[in-house]
Amino acid sequence: MHRGKGMKFVGDSRVTTHNRMPNKPKDYSEYPGKTEAFWPDFLLKEWMVGAVFLIGYLLLTVAHPSPLEGPADPTNASYIPLPDWYFLFMYQLLKYSYASGPYNVIGAIVIPGLAFGALALVPFLDTTPERRPSKRPLPTAFMLLAFCAMIYLTWESVANHNWEAAKAQGVITDKDLGLLPDITIDETSEGYEIYQAQASCIGCHGGDLAGVSGPMLLGNELTAEEVKEVISNGRGGMPAGAFQGTDEELEVLAEFIASLKEEK
Known part of the structure:
Protein backbone atom coordinates (compact mmCIF):
# COMPACT_ATOMS: atom_id res chain seq x y z
CA MET A 1 0.00 0.00 0.00
CA HIS A 2 1.47 3.27 -1.09
CA ARG A 3 1.47 6.32 1.14
CA GLY A 4 -1.53 8.52 0.58
CA LYS A 5 -3.60 5.97 -1.22
CA GLY A 6 -6.90 4.98 0.28
CA MET A 7 -7.03 8.00 2.61
CA LYS A 8 -10.20 10.04 2.82
CA PHE A 9 -10.52 13.58 4.17
CA VAL A 10 -13.70 14.55 5.96
CA GLY A 11 -14.51 18.20 6.69
CA ASP A 12 -14.95 19.18 10.34
CA SER A 13 -16.93 22.24 11.30
CA ARG A 14 -14.76 22.70 14.39
CA VAL A 15 -11.70 23.37 12.28
CA THR A 16 -11.32 27.10 11.68
CA THR A 17 -10.65 28.40 8.23
CA HIS A 18 -8.04 30.99 7.30
CA ASN A 19 -10.33 32.93 4.99
CA ARG A 20 -12.16 34.92 7.64
CA MET A 21 -14.08 38.04 6.79
CA PRO A 22 -12.61 41.22 8.34
CA ASN A 23 -14.29 42.47 11.53
CA LYS A 24 -16.22 45.36 10.06
CA PRO A 25 -19.36 46.93 11.51
CA LYS A 26 -22.64 46.38 9.75
CA ASP A 27 -23.74 48.76 7.07
CA TYR A 28 -26.40 50.97 8.66
CA SER A 29 -26.84 53.28 5.70
CA GLU A 30 -30.28 51.88 4.93
CA SER A 66 -14.52 75.49 47.27
CA PRO A 67 -14.50 78.22 49.94
CA LEU A 68 -14.57 77.10 53.56
CA GLU A 69 -16.86 78.62 56.18
CA GLY A 70 -17.08 78.36 59.91
CA PRO A 71 -18.67 75.26 61.48
CA ALA A 72 -22.44 74.95 61.29
CA ASP A 73 -24.27 76.54 64.21
CA PRO A 74 -27.90 75.45 64.70
CA THR A 75 -28.49 78.35 67.09
CA ASN A 76 -27.69 80.95 64.43
CA ALA A 77 -31.10 81.81 62.97
CA SER A 78 -29.73 84.69 60.88
CA TYR A 79 -27.57 82.48 58.66
CA ILE A 80 -28.92 82.21 55.10
CA PRO A 81 -27.71 79.02 53.39
CA LEU A 82 -26.94 79.07 49.68
CA PRO A 83 -27.08 75.89 47.55
CA ASP A 84 -24.41 74.89 45.07
CA TRP A 85 -24.44 76.46 41.61
CA TYR A 86 -26.36 73.60 39.97
CA PHE A 87 -29.32 74.19 42.33
CA LEU A 88 -29.35 77.98 42.17
CA PHE A 89 -32.24 77.93 39.68
CA MET A 90 -34.40 76.08 42.23
CA TYR A 91 -33.26 78.51 44.94
CA GLN A 92 -34.36 81.45 42.77
CA LEU A 93 -37.68 79.81 41.87
CA LEU A 94 -38.61 79.61 45.56
CA LYS A 95 -38.26 83.40 45.87
CA TYR A 96 -41.26 84.17 43.67
CA SER A 97 -44.69 84.87 45.15
CA TYR A 98 -46.53 81.84 43.81
CA ALA A 99 -43.69 79.41 44.53
CA SER A 100 -42.92 80.30 48.16
CA GLY A 101 -44.66 80.91 51.47
CA PRO A 102 -48.14 79.34 51.39
CA TYR A 103 -47.43 78.20 47.80
CA ASN A 104 -44.16 76.50 48.69
CA VAL A 105 -45.49 73.12 47.57
CA ILE A 106 -45.98 74.53 44.06
CA GLY A 107 -42.40 75.77 43.81
CA ALA A 108 -40.75 72.80 45.53
CA ILE A 109 -42.80 69.88 44.16
CA VAL A 110 -45.38 70.75 41.49
CA ILE A 111 -43.28 72.83 39.06
CA PRO A 112 -40.12 70.63 39.25
CA GLY A 113 -42.33 67.53 39.00
CA LEU A 114 -44.01 68.78 35.82
CA ALA A 115 -40.68 69.80 34.29
CA PHE A 116 -38.86 66.52 34.95
CA GLY A 117 -41.99 64.52 34.13
CA ALA A 118 -42.20 66.20 30.72
CA LEU A 119 -38.53 65.43 30.04
CA ALA A 120 -39.05 61.80 31.08
CA LEU A 121 -41.99 61.43 28.68
CA VAL A 122 -40.09 62.79 25.66
CA PRO A 123 -38.89 59.32 24.48
CA PHE A 124 -42.50 58.13 24.46
CA LEU A 125 -43.93 61.24 22.81
CA ASP A 126 -41.36 61.29 20.02
CA THR A 127 -40.35 57.94 18.51
CA THR A 128 -38.88 59.16 15.23
CA PRO A 129 -35.36 57.85 14.44
CA GLU A 130 -34.28 61.27 13.18
CA ARG A 131 -31.31 62.94 14.89
CA ARG A 132 -31.66 66.40 13.43
CA PRO A 133 -33.35 68.83 15.88
CA SER A 134 -35.38 70.40 13.06
CA LYS A 135 -37.03 67.04 12.43
CA ARG A 136 -37.90 66.59 16.12
CA PRO A 137 -39.76 69.75 17.13
CA LEU A 138 -41.40 68.41 20.30
CA PRO A 139 -38.34 67.17 22.22
CA THR A 140 -36.27 70.07 20.91
CA ALA A 141 -38.81 72.57 22.26
CA PHE A 142 -38.90 70.83 25.66
CA MET A 143 -35.12 70.81 25.99
CA LEU A 144 -34.73 74.44 24.87
CA LEU A 145 -37.42 75.54 27.31
CA ALA A 146 -35.77 73.65 30.18
CA PHE A 147 -32.30 75.01 29.41
CA CYS A 148 -33.53 78.60 28.99
CA ALA A 149 -35.45 78.44 32.29
CA MET A 150 -32.46 77.02 34.19
CA ILE A 151 -30.03 79.55 32.71
CA TYR A 152 -32.35 82.51 33.40
CA LEU A 153 -33.13 81.49 37.00
CA THR A 154 -29.45 80.80 37.73
CA TRP A 155 -28.48 84.21 36.35
CA GLU A 156 -31.17 85.95 38.41
CA SER A 157 -30.05 84.16 41.58
CA VAL A 158 -26.40 85.17 41.09
CA ALA A 159 -27.25 88.78 40.15
CA ASN A 160 -29.62 89.41 43.07
CA HIS A 161 -27.75 87.63 45.86
CA ASN A 162 -25.88 89.70 48.44
CA TRP A 163 -22.48 88.06 48.13
CA GLU A 164 -20.76 90.44 50.55
CA ALA A 165 -23.22 89.55 53.33
CA ALA A 166 -22.89 85.85 52.50
CA LYS A 167 -19.11 86.10 52.76
CA ALA A 168 -19.34 87.92 56.09
CA GLN A 169 -21.80 85.47 57.67
CA GLY A 170 -19.60 82.47 56.89
CA VAL A 171 -16.23 83.94 57.83
CA ILE A 172 -14.01 81.77 60.03
CA THR A 173 -13.45 83.60 63.31
CA ASP A 174 -10.85 83.24 66.03
CA LYS A 175 -13.47 81.37 68.03
CA ASP A 176 -13.70 78.74 65.28
CA LEU A 177 -9.92 78.33 65.39
CA GLY A 178 -9.87 78.23 69.19
CA LEU A 179 -7.98 81.56 69.37
CA LEU A 180 -10.00 83.54 71.90
CA PRO A 181 -8.51 86.59 73.62
CA ASP A 182 -6.96 85.88 76.98
CA ILE A 183 -9.55 87.79 79.02
CA THR A 184 -10.82 86.76 82.44
CA ILE A 185 -14.55 87.41 82.85
CA ASP A 186 -15.72 88.29 86.34
CA GLU A 187 -18.85 86.16 86.52
CA THR A 188 -19.74 87.60 89.93
CA SER A 189 -20.01 91.17 88.62
CA GLU A 190 -23.35 92.91 88.27
CA GLY A 191 -22.71 93.63 84.60
CA TYR A 192 -22.23 89.92 83.83
CA GLU A 193 -25.48 89.06 85.62
CA ILE A 194 -27.36 91.73 83.64
CA TYR A 195 -25.88 90.36 80.41
CA GLN A 196 -26.90 86.79 81.22
CA ALA A 197 -30.45 87.95 81.94
CA GLN A 198 -30.82 89.42 78.43
CA ALA A 199 -31.93 86.67 76.04
CA SER A 200 -31.35 88.93 73.04
CA CYS A 201 -27.73 89.49 74.08
CA ILE A 202 -26.97 85.80 74.58
CA GLY A 203 -28.74 84.80 71.36
CA CYS A 204 -26.43 86.98 69.25
CA HIS A 205 -23.20 87.21 71.23
CA GLY A 206 -23.27 83.89 73.09
CA GLY A 207 -23.22 83.06 76.76
CA ASP A 208 -19.41 83.20 76.71
CA LEU A 209 -19.45 86.57 74.88
CA ALA A 210 -17.47 84.95 72.04
CA GLY A 211 -20.12 85.68 69.41
CA VAL A 212 -22.75 83.60 67.65
CA SER A 213 -24.57 85.46 64.88
CA GLY A 214 -23.32 88.74 66.32
CA PRO A 215 -19.69 89.79 66.79
CA MET A 216 -17.49 88.67 69.66
CA LEU A 217 -17.53 91.08 72.61
CA LEU A 218 -14.27 89.82 74.04
CA GLY A 219 -11.44 92.16 73.14
CA ASN A 220 -13.68 94.89 71.72
CA GLU A 221 -12.26 98.39 71.21
CA LEU A 222 -15.37 100.35 72.25
CA THR A 223 -15.72 102.76 75.13
CA ALA A 224 -18.63 102.59 77.57
CA GLU A 225 -20.37 105.48 75.80
CA GLU A 226 -19.96 103.79 72.41
CA VAL A 227 -21.33 100.53 73.79
CA LYS A 228 -24.32 102.35 75.21
CA GLU A 229 -24.89 104.09 71.86
CA VAL A 230 -24.84 100.76 69.98
CA ILE A 231 -27.22 99.10 72.44
CA SER A 232 -29.67 102.01 72.34
CA ASN A 233 -29.66 102.85 68.63
CA GLY A 234 -28.41 99.64 67.02
CA ARG A 235 -25.68 99.09 64.47
CA GLY A 236 -25.46 96.87 61.40
CA GLY A 237 -27.56 93.76 62.00
CA MET A 238 -28.24 94.69 65.62
CA PRO A 239 -31.67 96.31 66.04
CA ALA A 240 -32.33 99.31 68.26
CA GLY A 241 -34.16 98.80 71.53
CA ALA A 242 -33.13 95.17 72.02
CA PHE A 243 -32.08 95.77 75.61
CA GLN A 244 -34.82 95.15 78.16
CA GLY A 245 -33.86 96.93 81.36
CA THR A 246 -33.54 100.23 83.19
CA ASP A 247 -31.16 103.05 82.35
CA GLU A 248 -29.07 102.20 85.38
CA GLU A 249 -28.71 98.59 84.22
CA LEU A 250 -27.77 99.83 80.78
CA GLU A 251 -24.97 101.92 82.28
CA VAL A 252 -23.64 98.95 84.24
CA LEU A 253 -23.85 96.66 81.19
CA ALA A 254 -22.03 99.17 78.99
CA GLU A 255 -19.23 99.51 81.56
CA PHE A 256 -18.94 95.73 81.79
CA ILE A 257 -18.72 95.19 78.01
CA ALA A 258 -16.23 98.06 77.61
CA SER A 259 -13.99 96.43 80.23
CA LEU A 260 -13.62 93.22 78.19
CA LYS A 261 -10.28 94.23 76.76
CA GLU A 262 -7.13 92.18 76.52
CA GLU A 263 -4.33 93.51 78.66
CA LYS A 264 -1.32 94.59 76.61
Whole structure:
Protein backbone atom coordinates (compact mmCIF):
# COMPACT_ATOMS: atom_id res chain seq x y z
CA MET A 1 0.00 0.00 0.00
CA HIS A 2 1.47 3.27 -1.09
CA ARG A 3 1.47 6.32 1.14
CA GLY A 4 -1.53 8.52 0.58
CA LYS A 5 -3.60 5.97 -1.22
CA GLY A 6 -6.90 4.98 0.28
CA MET A 7 -7.03 8.00 2.61
CA LYS A 8 -10.20 10.04 2.82
CA PHE A 9 -10.52 13.58 4.17
CA VAL A 10 -13.70 14.55 5.96
CA GLY A 11 -14.51 18.20 6.69
CA ASP A 12 -14.95 19.18 10.34
CA SER A 13 -16.93 22.24 11.30
CA ARG A 14 -14.76 22.70 14.39
CA VAL A 15 -11.70 23.37 12.28
CA THR A 16 -11.32 27.10 11.68
CA THR A 17 -10.65 28.40 8.23
CA HIS A 18 -8.04 30.99 7.30
CA ASN A 19 -10.33 32.93 4.99
CA ARG A 20 -12.16 34.92 7.64
CA MET A 21 -14.08 38.04 6.79
CA PRO A 22 -12.61 41.22 8.34
CA ASN A 23 -14.29 42.47 11.53
CA LYS A 24 -16.22 45.36 10.06
CA PRO A 25 -19.36 46.93 11.51
CA LYS A 26 -22.64 46.38 9.75
CA ASP A 27 -23.74 48.76 7.07
CA TYR A 28 -26.40 50.97 8.66
CA SER A 29 -26.84 53.28 5.70
CA GLU A 30 -30.28 51.88 4.93
CA TYR A 31 -31.48 52.83 8.44
CA PRO A 32 -32.11 56.60 8.88
CA GLY A 33 -30.17 58.09 11.77
CA LYS A 34 -27.97 55.00 12.36
CA THR A 35 -24.62 55.41 10.67
CA GLU A 36 -22.19 53.57 12.95
CA ALA A 37 -21.95 50.63 15.30
CA PHE A 38 -22.59 51.29 18.98
CA TRP A 39 -19.50 49.27 19.97
CA PRO A 40 -16.78 50.31 19.66
CA ASP A 41 -17.23 53.36 17.41
CA PHE A 42 -20.00 55.35 19.09
CA LEU A 43 -19.19 54.35 22.67
CA LEU A 44 -15.50 55.18 22.23
CA LYS A 45 -16.40 58.71 21.10
CA GLU A 46 -18.67 59.16 24.12
CA TRP A 47 -15.90 58.06 26.47
CA MET A 48 -13.43 60.47 24.88
CA VAL A 49 -15.82 63.43 25.22
CA GLY A 50 -16.59 62.47 28.82
CA ALA A 51 -12.89 62.25 29.64
CA VAL A 52 -12.27 65.75 28.26
CA PHE A 53 -15.04 67.26 30.39
CA LEU A 54 -13.91 65.32 33.48
CA ILE A 55 -10.35 66.63 33.13
CA GLY A 56 -11.74 70.15 32.67
CA TYR A 57 -13.77 69.90 35.89
CA LEU A 58 -10.77 68.55 37.79
CA LEU A 59 -8.64 71.48 36.62
CA LEU A 60 -11.35 73.94 37.71
CA THR A 61 -11.57 72.40 41.18
CA VAL A 62 -7.80 72.65 41.57
CA ALA A 63 -7.65 76.25 40.32
CA HIS A 64 -10.74 77.44 42.24
CA PRO A 65 -11.27 75.28 45.36
CA SER A 66 -14.52 75.49 47.27
CA PRO A 67 -14.50 78.22 49.94
CA LEU A 68 -14.57 77.10 53.56
CA GLU A 69 -16.86 78.62 56.18
CA GLY A 70 -17.08 78.36 59.91
CA PRO A 71 -18.67 75.26 61.48
CA ALA A 72 -22.44 74.95 61.29
CA ASP A 73 -24.27 76.54 64.21
CA PRO A 74 -27.90 75.45 64.70
CA THR A 75 -28.49 78.35 67.09
CA ASN A 76 -27.69 80.95 64.43
CA ALA A 77 -31.10 81.81 62.97
CA SER A 78 -29.73 84.69 60.88
CA TYR A 79 -27.57 82.48 58.66
CA ILE A 80 -28.92 82.21 55.10
CA PRO A 81 -27.71 79.02 53.39
CA LEU A 82 -26.94 79.07 49.68
CA PRO A 83 -27.08 75.89 47.55
CA ASP A 84 -24.41 74.89 45.07
CA TRP A 85 -24.44 76.46 41.61
CA TYR A 86 -26.36 73.60 39.97
CA PHE A 87 -29.32 74.19 42.33
CA LEU A 88 -29.35 77.98 42.17
CA PHE A 89 -32.24 77.93 39.68
CA MET A 90 -34.40 76.08 42.23
CA TYR A 91 -33.26 78.51 44.94
CA GLN A 92 -34.36 81.45 42.77
CA LEU A 93 -37.68 79.81 41.87
CA LEU A 94 -38.61 79.61 45.56
CA LYS A 95 -38.26 83.40 45.87
CA TYR A 96 -41.26 84.17 43.67
CA SER A 97 -44.69 84.87 45.15
CA TYR A 98 -46.53 81.84 43.81
CA ALA A 99 -43.69 79.41 44.53
CA SER A 100 -42.92 80.30 48.16
CA GLY A 101 -44.66 80.91 51.47
CA PRO A 102 -48.14 79.34 51.39
CA TYR A 103 -47.43 78.20 47.80
CA ASN A 104 -44.16 76.50 48.69
CA VAL A 105 -45.49 73.12 47.57
CA ILE A 106 -45.98 74.53 44.06
CA GLY A 107 -42.40 75.77 43.81
CA ALA A 108 -40.75 72.80 45.53
CA ILE A 109 -42.80 69.88 44.16
CA VAL A 110 -45.38 70.75 41.49
CA ILE A 111 -43.28 72.83 39.06
CA PRO A 112 -40.12 70.63 39.25
CA GLY A 113 -42.33 67.53 39.00
CA LEU A 114 -44.01 68.78 35.82
CA ALA A 115 -40.68 69.80 34.29
CA PHE A 116 -38.86 66.52 34.95
CA GLY A 117 -41.99 64.52 34.13
CA ALA A 118 -42.20 66.20 30.72
CA LEU A 119 -38.53 65.43 30.04
CA ALA A 120 -39.05 61.80 31.08
CA LEU A 121 -41.99 61.43 28.68
CA VAL A 122 -40.09 62.79 25.66
CA PRO A 123 -38.89 59.32 24.48
CA PHE A 124 -42.50 58.13 24.46
CA LEU A 125 -43.93 61.24 22.81
CA ASP A 126 -41.36 61.29 20.02
CA THR A 127 -40.35 57.94 18.51
CA THR A 128 -38.88 59.16 15.23
CA PRO A 129 -35.36 57.85 14.44
CA GLU A 130 -34.28 61.27 13.18
CA ARG A 131 -31.31 62.94 14.89
CA ARG A 132 -31.66 66.40 13.43
CA PRO A 133 -33.35 68.83 15.88
CA SER A 134 -35.38 70.40 13.06
CA LYS A 135 -37.03 67.04 12.43
CA ARG A 136 -37.90 66.59 16.12
CA PRO A 137 -39.76 69.75 17.13
CA LEU A 138 -41.40 68.41 20.30
CA PRO A 139 -38.34 67.17 22.22
CA THR A 140 -36.27 70.07 20.91
CA ALA A 141 -38.81 72.57 22.26
CA PHE A 142 -38.90 70.83 25.66
CA MET A 143 -35.12 70.81 25.99
CA LEU A 144 -34.73 74.44 24.87
CA LEU A 145 -37.42 75.54 27.31
CA ALA A 146 -35.77 73.65 30.18
CA PHE A 147 -32.30 75.01 29.41
CA CYS A 148 -33.53 78.60 28.99
CA ALA A 149 -35.45 78.44 32.29
CA MET A 150 -32.46 77.02 34.19
CA ILE A 151 -30.03 79.55 32.71
CA TYR A 152 -32.35 82.51 33.40
CA LEU A 153 -33.13 81.49 37.00
CA THR A 154 -29.45 80.80 37.73
CA TRP A 155 -28.48 84.21 36.35
CA GLU A 156 -31.17 85.95 38.41
CA SER A 157 -30.05 84.16 41.58
CA VAL A 158 -26.40 85.17 41.09
CA ALA A 159 -27.25 88.78 40.15
CA ASN A 160 -29.62 89.41 43.07
CA HIS A 161 -27.75 87.63 45.86
CA ASN A 162 -25.88 89.70 48.44
CA TRP A 163 -22.48 88.06 48.13
CA GLU A 164 -20.76 90.44 50.55
CA ALA A 165 -23.22 89.55 53.33
CA ALA A 166 -22.89 85.85 52.50
CA LYS A 167 -19.11 86.10 52.76
CA ALA A 168 -19.34 87.92 56.09
CA GLN A 169 -21.80 85.47 57.67
CA GLY A 170 -19.60 82.47 56.89
CA VAL A 171 -16.23 83.94 57.83
CA ILE A 172 -14.01 81.77 60.03
CA THR A 173 -13.45 83.60 63.31
CA ASP A 174 -10.85 83.24 66.03
CA LYS A 175 -13.47 81.37 68.03
CA ASP A 176 -13.70 78.74 65.28
CA LEU A 177 -9.92 78.33 65.39
CA GLY A 178 -9.87 78.23 69.19
CA LEU A 179 -7.98 81.56 69.37
CA LEU A 180 -10.00 83.54 71.90
CA PRO A 181 -8.51 86.59 73.62
CA ASP A 182 -6.96 85.88 76.98
CA ILE A 183 -9.55 87.79 79.02
CA THR A 184 -10.82 86.76 82.44
CA ILE A 185 -14.55 87.41 82.85
CA ASP A 186 -15.72 88.29 86.34
CA GLU A 187 -18.85 86.16 86.52
CA THR A 188 -19.74 87.60 89.93
CA SER A 189 -20.01 91.17 88.62
CA GLU A 190 -23.35 92.91 88.27
CA GLY A 191 -22.71 93.63 84.60
CA TYR A 192 -22.23 89.92 83.83
CA GLU A 193 -25.48 89.06 85.62
CA ILE A 194 -27.36 91.73 83.64
CA TYR A 195 -25.88 90.36 80.41
CA GLN A 196 -26.90 86.79 81.22
CA ALA A 197 -30.45 87.95 81.94
CA GLN A 198 -30.82 89.42 78.43
CA ALA A 199 -31.93 86.67 76.04
CA SER A 200 -31.35 88.93 73.04
CA CYS A 201 -27.73 89.49 74.08
CA ILE A 202 -26.97 85.80 74.58
CA GLY A 203 -28.74 84.80 71.36
CA CYS A 204 -26.43 86.98 69.25
CA HIS A 205 -23.20 87.21 71.23
CA GLY A 206 -23.27 83.89 73.09
CA GLY A 207 -23.22 83.06 76.76
CA ASP A 208 -19.41 83.20 76.71
CA LEU A 209 -19.45 86.57 74.88
CA ALA A 210 -17.47 84.95 72.04
CA GLY A 211 -20.12 85.68 69.41
CA VAL A 212 -22.75 83.60 67.65
CA SER A 213 -24.57 85.46 64.88
CA GLY A 214 -23.32 88.74 66.32
CA PRO A 215 -19.69 89.79 66.79
CA MET A 216 -17.49 88.67 69.66
CA LEU A 217 -17.53 91.08 72.61
CA LEU A 218 -14.27 89.82 74.04
CA GLY A 219 -11.44 92.16 73.14
CA ASN A 220 -13.68 94.89 71.72
CA GLU A 221 -12.26 98.39 71.21
CA LEU A 222 -15.37 100.35 72.25
CA THR A 223 -15.72 102.76 75.13
CA ALA A 224 -18.63 102.59 77.57
CA GLU A 225 -20.37 105.48 75.80
CA GLU A 226 -19.96 103.79 72.41
CA VAL A 227 -21.33 100.53 73.79
CA LYS A 228 -24.32 102.35 75.21
CA GLU A 229 -24.89 104.09 71.86
CA VAL A 230 -24.84 100.76 69.98
CA ILE A 231 -27.22 99.10 72.44
CA SER A 232 -29.67 102.01 72.34
CA ASN A 233 -29.66 102.85 68.63
CA GLY A 234 -28.41 99.64 67.02
CA ARG A 235 -25.68 99.09 64.47
CA GLY A 236 -25.46 96.87 61.40
CA GLY A 237 -27.56 93.76 62.00
CA MET A 238 -28.24 94.69 65.62
CA PRO A 239 -31.67 96.31 66.04
CA ALA A 240 -32.33 99.31 68.26
CA GLY A 241 -34.16 98.80 71.53
CA ALA A 242 -33.13 95.17 72.02
CA PHE A 243 -32.08 95.77 75.61
CA GLN A 244 -34.82 95.15 78.16
CA GLY A 245 -33.86 96.93 81.36
CA THR A 246 -33.54 100.23 83.19
CA ASP A 247 -31.16 103.05 82.35
CA GLU A 248 -29.07 102.20 85.38
CA GLU A 249 -28.71 98.59 84.22
CA LEU A 250 -27.77 99.83 80.78
CA GLU A 251 -24.97 101.92 82.28
CA VAL A 252 -23.64 98.95 84.24
CA LEU A 253 -23.85 96.66 81.19
CA ALA A 254 -22.03 99.17 78.99
CA GLU A 255 -19.23 99.51 81.56
CA PHE A 256 -18.94 95.73 81.79
CA ILE A 257 -18.72 95.19 78.01
CA ALA A 258 -16.23 98.06 77.61
CA SER A 259 -13.99 96.43 80.23
CA LEU A 260 -13.62 93.22 78.19
CA LYS A 261 -10.28 94.23 76.76
CA GLU A 262 -7.13 92.18 76.52
CA GLU A 263 -4.33 93.51 78.66
CA LYS A 264 -1.32 94.59 76.61
